[in-house]
Amino acid sequence: MKSKLHFFRRPAVRFALLIFVGSSLSGAEPVQTNTPNDPSMPADPYGILLKPIPEKLVVLTFDDSCVSHATFVAPLLKKYGFGRTFYISNAFAFKTRKDWYMTWEQIKTLDEMGLEVGNHTLGHGQLSATGVDGCTNGLVGIEELCRQYNVSKPITFCWPFYSVNNKFQRVLSEKGYLLARGGNGQAYIPTLDNPFDVPSFTTVANTPPAAFTRAAKMVTQGKVVVFTFHGVPDGEHPGITVEPARFESALLPSGNIFY
Numbered sequence: 210m211k212s213k214l215h216f217f218r219r220p221a222v223r224f225a226l227l228i229f230v231g232s233s234l235s236g237a238e239p240v241q242t243n244t245p246n247d248p249s250m251p252a253d254p255y256g257i258l259l260k261p262i263p264e265k266l267v268v269l270t271f272d273d274s275c276v277s278h279a280t281f282v283a284p285l286l287k288k289y290g291f292g293r294t295f296y297i298s299n300a301f302a303f304k305t306r307k308d309w310y311m312t313w314e315q316i317k318t319l320d321e322m323g324l325e326v327g328n329h330t331l332g333h334g335q336l337s338a339t340g341v342d343g344c345t346n347g348l349v350g351i352e353e354l355c356r357q358y359n360v361s362k363p364i365t366f367c368w369p370f371y372s373v374n375n376k377f378q379r380v381l382s383e384k385g386y387l388l389a390r391g392g393n394g395q396a397y398i399p400t401l402d403n404p405f406d407v408p409s410f411t412t413v414a415n416t417p418p419a420a421f422t423r424a425a426k427m428v429t430q431g432k433v434v435v436f437t438f439h440g441v442p443d444g445e446h447p448g449i450t451v452e453p454a455r456f457e458s459a460l461l462p463s464g465n466i467f468y
């Protein structure tokens with residue numbers, strides 16, 4: 210069992226943070242490292258690699274600003290030393306059900322803990338059916354709330370409903386975003402895949418452990434497996450909830466979700 214845990218060992222997670230957080234950890238501008246004179250670096254057509262991709266790397270992401278991200282997920286993952294990215298939207302019952310959704314003070318606390326806060330848009334609209342101006346409003350709306358609550362400006366994005374709008378990708382780049390996470394249920398190859406359509410494996414309430422295992426086994430040199438979670442648990446959307454005990458079991462040596 211011990212050997213399988215290296216999916217989550219600290220060096221890999223640090224790299225996950227480097228990929229998804231980029232400069233926000235160091236406070237510096239994003240570093241372009243695909244220098245042609247560095248033979249240790251793989252081809253990097255998108256200029257997003259900060260160092261060679263480790264042999265095995267899993268990235269955990271959490272969508273929709275669920276209160277359990279602050280009360281359960283963040284402390285648990287910090288305890289085990291894992292990286293994570295929280296994608297913030299103010300949609301659904303965010304404004305009225307603070308027993309289901311984080312307050313902005315809790316989101317600020319995540320940021321202060323050094324965890325990544327990403328942009329999941331104001332309103333969580335279907336962006337593939339939205340004009341560029343509407344997409345921009347959703348993007349900027351979350352940025353303005355981040356400014357209002359002194360949360361670091363997001364530099365990664367998450368497509369609501371995994372619904373990619375190709376026409377909006379240039380705006381994301383122009384506004385300083387490095388990556389945008391989608392769905393599609395396949396491994397991410399940073400040296401090949403469009404950084405504004407990073408695939409992920411979605412977890413729902415009835416996702417069988419075998420599905421996690423199959424996904425995790427796709428991690429190889431050069432390929433990254435990104436998992437999407439929602440609430441742990443998710444108060445408003447029971448169909449995509451993951452029970453806390455089941456989630457924690459995945460992180461422990463005796464767990465069985467990821468291996």
Ligand SMILES: [Zn+2]
Pocket residue numbers: 272273298329333369370
């Ligand atoms: Zn969402």
